[in-house]
Amino acid sequence: MSDKTLPSSRSVDLTAAPFHLGVEDVEWVRTTIDSMSLPEKIGQLFVNHNAHFDNAYLDRLVDEFRVGGIRHHTAPAAEVSAVVRRVQERAKVPLLVAANIEAGGDATASEGTLVGSALQCASAPDLTASRRMGFVGGAESAAVGCNWSFAPVVDVHYNWRNTVIASRAFGDDPDVVIDHARAYSEGIRDGVAERPMALCAKHFPGDGVDERDQHMVTSVNTMTTAEWDNSFGRIYRNMIEDDIASIMIGHIALPEYSRQLRPEIDRILPATIAPELADDLLRGQLGFNGLILTDATHMIGFTAALPRRELLPAAVNAGCDMVLFFRDPVEDLEIMRTAVETGVVSAERLDVALQRILGLKASLGLHRAQIAGTLVPDDDARAVVGCDEHRAIAADVADQTVTLVRDTGVLPLDVDTHRRIRLICPPDLLRYGAPPSYQGAMRAELEAAGFEVEDYPPALPKSFAEILDHVGSSNRDFGKSCDAAIVVAGFHGIGRQSSVRLAWSMPFGPEMPWYSAEVPTIFVSLGLPNHLADVPMVSALINAHAPTPEVIHAVVQKILGHSEFRGSHNNKVLCGLTEIL
Known part of the structure; x- marks a missing residue:
């Protein structure tokens, strides 16, 4: 030896x-x-x-x-x-x-x-x-x-x-x-x-x-x-x-x-x-x-x-x-x-x-x-632990780090012209399909800003026939019933699948962004930074990084134009899709 x-x-x-x-x-x-x-x-x-x-x-x-x-x-x-x-x-x-x-x-x-x-x-x-x-x-x-x-x-x-x-x-x-x-x-x-x-x-x-x-x-x-x-x-x-x-x-x-x-x-x-x-x-x-x-x-x-x-x-x-x-x-x-x-x-x-x-x-x-x-x-x-001083630090960091990755000109949203918002929060399947904990906080922030918020869809289809009924529904009806859609995802993943991608509730699920060409659609990630690969069709994509109250408040303020986007991103966030930006 x-x-x-x-x-x-x-x-x-x-x-x-x-x-x-x-x-x-x-x-x-x-x-x-x-x-x-x-x-x-x-x-x-x-x-x-x-x-x-x-x-x-x-x-x-x-x-x-x-x-x-x-x-x-x-x-x-x-x-x-x-x-x-x-x-x-x-x-x-x-x-x-x-x-x-x-x-x-x-x-x-x-x-x-x-x-x-x-x-x-x-x-x-x-x-x-x-x-x-x-x-x-x-x-x-x-x-x-x-x-x-x-x-x-x-x-x-x-x-x-x-x-x-x-x-x-x-x-x-x-x-x-x-x-x-x-x-x-x-x-x-x-x-x-x-x-x-x-x-x-x-x-x-x-x-x-x-x-x-x-x-x-x-x-x-x-x-x-x-x-x-x-x-x-x-x-x-x-x-x-x-x-x-x-x-x-x-x-x-x-x-x-x-x-x-x-x-x-x-x-x-x-x-x-x-x-x-x-x-x-x-x-x-x-x-x-x-x-x-x-x-x-x-x-x-x-x-x-x-x-x-x-x-x-x-x-x-x-x-x-x-x-x-x-x-x-x-x-x-x-x-x-x-x-x-x-x-x-x-x-x-x-x-x-x-x-x-x-x-x-x-x-x-x-x-x-x-x-x-x-x-x-x-x-x-x-x-x-959790003191006011530290929460203030978290709020300031949130304000500095919310990052606008993509915008086709839809931001900022005006409450007068985009009052009716459909809020879409795909369930995090890595967390056993539980409703996202941040959904209520996001709704409250939007409502406090003057928006009328509807959770969408009100209920997920229970059969393939209901899915087909949804697929056959009128695109115009979606656009008539809301002025914009905001999709919020909080996907994280360690120890269950190697590369975590955006996942929806079911094939052709009603919350998937089929409506992105009908109404302004803003996608907000409160977790992973790689979602542009799966939703390049959205009007705007924001990487906000964390599902905290401080971050959610900062996101809404920036969507409204009350606060500028100060965060930056590295090239890996673009997922190799530079041709669409």
């Missing part, structure tokens, strides 16, 4: 970036590891997804599973804070507490502030929106005890059909991604102030090149090594130079680099279990000294690669220091314990992983905060 095929036990320097530990902190790391039993060491490798909040479950996480970190499911702020406090007070070693702070504080607490997606913030005239999104997300997350941001997302939206990161990426240009990720990171640091928060760039080696979703299949970054170096390689070099504390590895293959780094390779694997990518490329070539963790290990892009008894040790041996989420905690812990006891994962490799895990905790001062009893803020700190 050549040296290059040995499991990664590359050494770590805890005094260097991104840890910057002093002598006493390094000593805490070393003595804590030395005092641990093997089950305690194994538990530190895992980040649990807290979907349950009952005390018995939480106590088992700490007492039996001994996890190194948690990422809670969104819940009311008081409940999240209580969960974090219970596990932190019970844990021997303080826990990393993560949140997906990709759009503000909404993924931390259910009443948190959704400021805007990465794409939305990058649609603003400058970097301020991205910085403020990070600020709000950091402040609201820290207020309930979080200390680890699973962001910034530094993927690049190269393929307009890729919808898993279409809204989550800052754009389709590496320089744009670098600038906005840096602004976001500065905002996080400003927002948390006295409570340090680690950042985690994701998803190495880079999503957005193919159109598939790693939640369902191992996706493939098909770039050549030179293309990758000038794109994702440059992005991650910048993140590392900026002291990013951790990097999340995706279940994404990078075949050209795998073959270059290890010519003898006989199977291309996702980066999470590919040592040539996690170790040779990220650790060696890019010089990353921080913590590496896997993306969620119940995603099929990971689980379908190998049997789980091989997968988990393979991820650690490839260079991953932490494993994101159990599939079954008892089974997963047993797999890792057996791997260490049999030497599949060496004691040296385990020790290096633990140094990075505890080194990250020490860099945040968690060991000192544990002694001081300040790991979780007091209850009054939660006043910042």
Whole structure:
């Protein structure tokens, strides 16, 4: 076996970036590891997804599973804070507490502030929106005890059909991604102030090149090594130079680099279990000294690669220091314990992983905060979650980022000449066909502006005969009964289909824009930016990015001409249809 095929036990320097530990902190790391039993060491490798909040479950996480970190499911702020406090007070070693702070504080607490997606913030005239999104997300997350941001997302939206990161990426240009990720990171640091928060760039080696979703299949970054170096390689070099504390590895293959780094390779694997990518490329070539963790290990892009008894040790041996989420905690812990006891994962490799895990905790001062009893803020700190100041920021970001992609001259609408509006909200089939939650808010805003609003269709056909009756109805009748149509869609999609496109209730469904040549038809997306591909016939298309009250208010004001469209868009939003604009 050549040296290059040995499991990664590359050494770590805890005094260097991104840890910057002093002598006493390094000593805490070393003595804590030395005092641990093997089950305690194994538990530190895992980040649990807290979907349950009952005390018995939480106590088992700490007492039996001994996890190194948690990422809670969104819940009311008081409940999240209580969960974090219970596990932190019970844990021997303080826990990393993560949140997906990709759009503000909404993924931390259910009443948190959704400021805007990465794409939305990058649609603003400058970097301020991205910085403020990070600020709000950091402040609201820290207020309930979080200390680890699973962001910034530094993927690049190269393929307009890729919808898993279409809204989550800052754009389709590496320089744009670098600038906005840096602004976001500065905002996080400003927002948390006295409570340090680690950042985690994701998803190495880079999503957005193919159109598939790693939640369902191992996706493939098909770039050549030179293309990758000038794109994702440059992005991650910048993140590392900026002291990013951790990097999340995706279940994404990078075949050209795998073959270059290890010519003898006989199977291309996702980066999470590919040592040539996690170790040779990220650790060696890019010089990353921080913590590496896997993306969620119940995603099929990971689980379908190998049997789980091989997968988990393979991820650690490839260079991953932490494993994101159990599939079954008892089974997963047993797999890792057996791997260490049999030497599949060496004691040296385990020790290096633990140094990075505890080194990250020490860099945040968690060991000192544990002694001081300040790991979780007091209850009054939660006043910042969803506060008026943060809602005002969200409103300002909405005003800056609502983007007019296409207009044939129909805007602005005049209430006097277009008073009668048919509001059409196709059901989001990825949300199990539930009526859109934003429909009522959109109707209320339009009515407040003076429009007469009718939801259309009043009822969906129940049989094919009713569909044919609808198809045979008079176009002129539609035009006589309304002055304009506004179609509002809030499609999002992760983990159910790879490339999400606009979907209607049924073939030839009555809400489909068959009427676009009869009355002015305005299409508003409160979600994905790729709908121009499916509705190029509309009179105007607006990408508004998010279904928040602030965004919906801004949309109506801009439709009326009371506020100018200030957002911009990248070329991927055009879906290759430049000839129609």
